[in-house]
Amino acid sequence: MTFFKAENVSIEFGGIKAVNNVSFDVEEGSIYTIVGPNGAGKTTIFNIISRIYNLTRGKITFEDKDITHLPTHQVVQLGIARTFQNIELFEHATVLHNLLIGRHIHCKSGILSDLLFLPSVKRMELEHRRRVEDVIDFLDLQHYRDQLIQNLPYGVRKIVELGRALCTDPKLLLLDEPASGLNVDETEDMAFWIDDIKKLLGITVIMVEHNMALVSQVSDKVLAINYGEKLAEGTAREVQEDHEVIKAYLGEEDVG
Amino acid sequence: MRIIFKTSYLQDIKLLKHSGYIFWYGLLLAAVLIAPAALDEFYIGEMAFIFVYAIAGLGLMIPVGFTGLPSLGHAAFMAVGAYANAYFLNQGFPFLVSVPLAAIISAAVGGMIAIPLKRMTGIYFAIATLAFAIIVEEIIVHWKSVTGGNGGMAVDYPVIFGKEMDETWQFYFICLAFLLIVLYLTLNLIRSPTGRAFIAIRDSEISAESMGINLSIYKIKSFAVSGLFTGLAGALFAHRLAFLAPDAFNFLLSVQLLMMVVIGGLGTVHGAIFGAIFVGLLPQTIAIAKDFLPPAIGEFPGLEPGLFGVILVLFIIFEPMGLYGRWLKFKLFLEMFPLYRKATFKRQKSYLKTERVQ
Numbered sequence: 001m002t003f004f005k006a007e008n009v010s011i012e013f014g015g016i017k018a019v020n021n022v023s024f025d026v027e028e029g030s031i032y033t034i035v036g037p038n039g040a041g042k043t044t045i046f047n048i049i050s051r052i053y054n055l056t057r058g059k060i061t062f063e064d065k066d067i068t069h070l071p072t073h074q075v076v077q078l079g080i081a082r083t084f085q086n087i088e089l090f091e092h093a094t095v096l097h098n099l100l101i102g103r104h105i106h107c108k109s110g111i112l113s114d115l116l117f118l119p120s121v122k123r124m125e126l127e128h129r130r131r132v133e134d135v136i137d138f139l140d141l142q143h144y145r146d147q148l149i150q151n152l153p154y155g156v157r158k159i160v161e162l163g164r165a166l167c168t169d170p171k172l173l174l175l176d177e178p179a180s181g182l183n184v185d186e187t188e189d190m191a192f193w194i195d196d197i198k199k200l201l202g203i204t205v206i207m208v209e210h211n212m213a214l215v216s217q218v219s220d221k222v223l224a225i226n227y228g229e230k231l232a233e234g235t236a237r238e239v240q241e242d243h244e245v246i247k248a249y250l251g252e253e254d255v256g
Numbered sequence: 257m258r259i260i261f262k263t264s265y266l267q268d269i270k271l272l273k274h275s276g277y278i279f280w281y282g283l284l285l286a287a288v289l290i291a292p293a294a295l296d297e298f299y300i301g302e303m304a305f306i307f308v309y310a311i312a313g314l315g316l317m318i319p320v321g322f323t324g325l326p327s328l329g330h331a332a333f334m335a336v337g338a339y340a341n342a343y344f345l346n347q348g349f350p351f352l353v354s355v356p357l358a359a360i361i362s363a364a365v366g367g368m369i370a371i372p373l374k375r376m377t378g379i380y381f382a383i384a385t386l387a388f389a390i391i392v393e394e395i396i397v398h399w400k401s402v403t404g405g406n407g408g409m410a411v412d413y414p415v416i417f418g419k420e421m422d423e424t425w426q427f428y429f430i431c432l433a434f435l436l437i438v439l440y441l442t443l444n445l446i447r448s449p450t451g452r453a454f455i456a457i458r459d460s461e462i463s464a465e466s467m468g469i470n471l472s473i474y475k476i477k478s479f480a481v482s483g484l485f486t487g488l489a490g491a492l493f494a495h496r497l498a499f500l501a502p503d504a505f506n507f508l509l510s511v512q513l514l515m516m517v518v519i520g521g522l523g524t525v526h527g528a529i530f531g532a533i534f535v536g537l538l539p540q541t542i543a544i545a546k547d548f549l550p551p552a553i554g555e556f557p558g559l560e561p562g563l564f565g566v567i568l569v570l571f572i573i574f575e576p577m578g579l580y581g582r583w584l585k586f587k588l589f590l591e592m593f594p595l596y597r598k599a600t601f602k603r604q605k606s607y608l609k610t611e612r613v614q
Contacts, residue, residue: 107449
């Protein structure tokens with residue numbers, strides 16, 4: 001069984017081929033990183049996986065289930081959670097509230113029992129709260145629990161978003177530039193957490209990241225793309241030394 | 257200042273979070289319970305009216321304040337509730353059956369109307385609800401066998417267990433009881449998963465969807481609950497009006513309802529109540545002020561809606577958090593005195609949020 005498989009994934013916006021015939025497999029329990037210059041189509045691949053965009057061609061399978069045509073809100077129910085590059089938290093709610101929304105797919109109450117707040121709803125809420133507290137402890141968010149997102153600094157928001165994705169109990173986590181906008185210390189913390197997510201929680205991670213130090217520290221496998229096309233795939237070192245990749249980032253030496 | 261020691265997760269779920277809540281809300285409840293004995297009948301009538309407004313305000317707060325769906329057509333739900341109630345009463349249903357039945361019909365209408373609207377947002381959503389309200393008004397005019405058309409329809413005093421409730425104070429307590437029920441249900445909704453999903457949709461649709469929230473279903477739920485409460489308010493409103501005519505539920509009423517939630521404070525339960533008090537007292541204040549104004553201004557046609565508009569605009573510019581926000585600031589001022597910092601609530605520009613889909 002392949003854990004996650006993207007086959008010949010292509011997407012076109014009008015005449016622009018944002019992603020063209022990209023295929024890759026991700027093994028269970030590994031960290032897979034996608035790198036590439038700006039506009040290469042990395043985030044587009046994420047949006048394809050989390051079903052915000054519709055594929056033009058190709059197929060995506062997760063645990064042998066075809067998820068190519070699933071509605072957006074059902075993807076997370078299969079166990080695929082994501083974060084966003086520019087942070088999409090619920091600004092006017094507290095950290096706790098945001099994390100509880102991460103538990104939404106596990107909330108099984110109907111609107112009538114919610115209106116009456118039946119004892120079963122209360123019991124469930126306490127259970128979700130316990131699960132959320134686990135994530136708060138894991139990410140050291142205790143101080144921020146009751147603060148509104150709009151009052152938090154950027155670095156903390158980034159972590160809250162990671163926490164919210166973890167609250168869904170995912171099997172596969174999509175991290176869109178987890179370290180962008182973070183300082184050196186915060187980036188180091190993030191590297192530890194990503195490693196812990198893999199080793200302690202056993203969650204597979206697909207990540208888009210520019211910080212090559214972080215990438216080579218945590219990734220098991222790296223995919224480099226440019227202009228929506230696959231350039232190279234392999235370990236971080238192999239990819240960094242790949243001729244095509246160097247050409248895409250730095251340009252070619254002028255021989256003439 | 258009060259320091260709360262949190263020792264149990266239940267403390268974040270409880271409605272009455274500490275003894276201060278019990279004392280102040282208990283005092284308030286006692287005050288409204290003894291009000292009929294202490295106040296003039298006219299004021300009791302006005303307060304009952306404010307209660308009805310507050311129920312409608314809570315109904316509108318759910319889509320506008322919590323789910324982020326601006327509605328310009330909520331008078332239509334009041335109309336559905338009012339006419340359904342009047343119709344059932346004429347068919348011989350008892351009051352305690354016909355009112356909930358009317359509210360449920362209004363909820364069904366709310367759910368159905370949300371189905372075509374679920375993909376719209378912002379101003380387009382508002383315009384679509386406005387169109388819905390106009391359609392409902394037309395249906396009322398033309399469906400003569402049920403609504404009496406332009407000729408209207410009389411509504412009797414409510415009858416509970418064979419007793420006619422024709423005294424003002426009796427109606428006052430009926431409205432108060434329904435308001436307390438609706439308040440309890442709203443507070444429950446907000447602390448439950450459904451309410452959280454509503455707030456998630458308000459703050460970021462794309463993120464809510466990625467968290468597994470089915471946008472269409474929750475928008476429909478939001479409008480159904482809203483229809484339930486607003487329809488209930490409409491059913492009570494019918495008894496207050498005593499005679500139903502289509503023009504009682506016009507665009508101006510929708511705007512008044514919207515004004516209520518905006519002035520009260522969007523996204524708060526207190527806001528709906530504050531807004532109801534404000535909107536309920538405003539016509540009275542204007543009427544009193546008219547006596548002191550020179551006739552050229554006092555007798556000016558359209559003074560009331562004009563003033564409504566001016567007040568709404570001023571609130572949006574100077575106090576977007578509404579009366580409740582103003583109250584929170586005042587409370588903090590008292591708590592911090594004399595150390596209150598003027599800049600505590602200064603509006604900050606945020607550079608983080610982007611509009612684009614990424």
